[in-house]
Amino acid sequence: MKHILLVAILLFCSLYQADAQMRLKAPDGRIVLLFDNGTWKYEEVKKAEIPKAEIKADAEIAKPILLKSAELESQTVIKGVSEKLSKFSDTKNVVKCDFQLLSDGEKVLLKTNWKIMDEEGFRFFGFITKKSKIDFELSNGESISLQYAADFEPKEYPNYGFTIFKSELVLNQDQIRALQKAYITKSTMQWSRRTEEYAIYNPDYFIRELPKILE
Template identity: 35%
Template sequence: MKKILVFCFLALGFSFVTKAQEKALTSKGKVVNLYENGTWEYVEKDNGADSTALHIENSIKSEFIETANSNDSLILKDAEIEKCTFIEGPSEKLKKYFKDRNIVQCNFTLQSKDGVARLTTDWRIMNAEAYSYFGFIKKDSFLRLELLGGTVVDLVFKEEFSPKEFEKYGFSTYSAQLEITKDQLELLKNKIVMKAIMNWSRRAEEYQIVAPSYFIEAIPQITE
């Protein structure tokens, strides 16, 4: 789709960039600040905030309808986006047993080749016994992303991936690639990610997102 919106929205919800942080207007009309570390908070209500939210909401209604009714589909071009840290924070499971060695990090690399979009996920578990706590990434395991407004996108792994454990250095790694459909790209390119839950073979666990607008910024770079 040649026309790329600078706002992300769901129904009447959207986000926009300010000098300090991203703001979002939820589908219930509440304004929130979205920070780079993955946290968010409601904007204090005042006449200025309310009038700004109402003005921007009304101004994009017609553009939302135009986009929703468009028959255009995403056209992928061959490109690869620079690696970016998407997840970084403590594992609730590891925190029970380790004071320090409990951080989970995942770097994303989005690429498009021959009309197919693929996402490489490079996981680093700051513990040398990842298999004992998480197992492996089995076929049909998935990374569940919950978008602003509640839409869920499940990114499914089609192959099995086992961890590499580096006992000497105290960490483990997983490297796994998956395909993203055009329908999923359409959802991801307009909405920030609020939650990320990884379904390992041993358990599912939610992780802290540090780049909630990753797909909004990355997808236009692999599409025409």
């Protein structure tokens, strides 16, 4: 029976990658490990550890927000596989976004730098428009929508195999308070041509970075 199952896996699974043993992706998405001695097992999926950043108390967050002038370093916050791009490539299917917070003492600007690992990003995603937004689900059950206020065209780099969308939006005080209270657990980006969900690479970004621009 075990030999029949092994043959079925070899017939219907796609090669995932080679390591110390052969790794195959089964039709249900699980990874099968094949060993040199002829045995096999399903690969264990390890859950990502949630970083232990300090979350401020509600009373402290509810205080009036006073800003100071600051320009923080850019950091990768979103990095995940695109469902659409995965239909065409198993390797050129990653979407990532770097965030940068800036404050002039009166408002908070969030610059977003999207990088699509495909040289024809416009064909798949279109533009970032005034209708585009990033939706976040937080670890405390709240949802936050960050709305873009202008249209942004992509810059394609066919010689290097990727597309860049540089854009920005303003965080209001309610959003600043909410983003300091919990980790980001899920992100959804609404492009002009489709909406996709991407994995969070840096879930405690706002918890760590927002206090740096607050008095």
